[in-house]
Amino acid sequence: DAGVIQSPRHEVTEMGQEVTLRCKPISGHDYLFWYRQTMMRGLELLIYFNNNVPIDDSGMPEDRFSAKMPNASFSTLKIQPSEPRDSAVYFCASSFAGELFFGEGSRLTVL
Amino acid sequence: EDQVTQSPEALRLQEGESSSLNCSYTVSGLRGLFWYRQDPGKGPEFLFTLYSAGEEKEKERLKATLTKKESFLHITAPKPEDSATYLCAVQAGAAGNKLTFGGGTRVLVKP
Numbered sequence: 001d002a003g004v005i006q007s008p009r010h011e012v013t014e015m016g017q018e019v020t021l022r023c024k025p026i027s028g029h030d031y032l033f034w035y036r037q038t039m040m041r042g043l044e045l046l047i048y049f050n051n052n053v054p055i056d057d058s059g060m061p062e063d064r065f066s067a068k069m070p071n072a073s074f075s076t077l078k079i080q081p082s083e084p085r086d087s088a089v090y091f092c093a094s095s096f097a098g099e100l101f102f103g104e105g106s107r108l109t110v111l
Numbered sequence: 112e113d114q115v116t117q118s119p120e121a122l123r124l125q126e127g128e129s130s131s132l133n134c135s136y137t138v139s140g141l142r143g144l145f146w147y148r149q150d151p152g153k154g155p156e157f158l159f160t161l162y163s164a165g166e167e168k169e170k171e172r173l174k175a176t177l178t179k180k181e182s183f184l185h186i187t188a189p190k191p192e193d194s195a196t197y198l199c200a201v202q203a204g205a206a207g208n209k210l211t212f213g214g215g216t217r218v219l220v221k222p
């Protein structure tokens with residue numbers, strides 16, 4: 001298996017622009033997670049899905065953030081409008097029975 | 112709210128100098144404690160899961176142990192390739208499969 005695949009790996013954008021991050025989980029995994037990592041706050045859970053249904057979105061910072069999982073093999077995290085404080089590495093992870101498997105991350109820089 | 116605290120924040124070791132990393136946690140109903148390794152520019156990579164106090168797991172130069180309040184990751188005779196950030200996370204209660212992470216310990220092993 002190719003593992004969890006994220007795109008883009010790097011994104012540089014200007015404040016106010018829309019950003020869409022994409023994730024393909026490992027086939028057969030029924031949980032999908034979006035985490036954000038910064039030096040100040042470490043790894044924070046934003047939202048997670050079980051069988052494509054959002055279970056807990058309490059970590060989503062504000063209404064500018066939204067996430068969807070239209071099918072078992074694809075998820076998106078959208079930020080609109082983006083702000084400089086959204087600059088971070090965003091990780092997608094999937095799991096089936098306990099441990100989470102992470103993608104390589106999407107490094108977002110908002111100028 | 113689940114809390115995970117790792118210490119020290121950073122550790123500099125000489126090659127061959129054994130040491131231990133600490134992960135203390137406060138959770139309601141621990142279901143599992145996880146250790147991950149993260150290399151710069153990469154996603155966290157799963158190392159171990161511990162489920163109950165007294166359990167131990169080993170992998171090469173790494174050994175993880177668990178008590179009711181904390182976990183230790185022992186690095187025996189480390190090599191430069193063991194340099195990485197080591198992350199501890201807990202899975203607790205009825206919180207689905209989500210993990211709550213500590214801030215990590217950055218380990219640098221000098222030859």
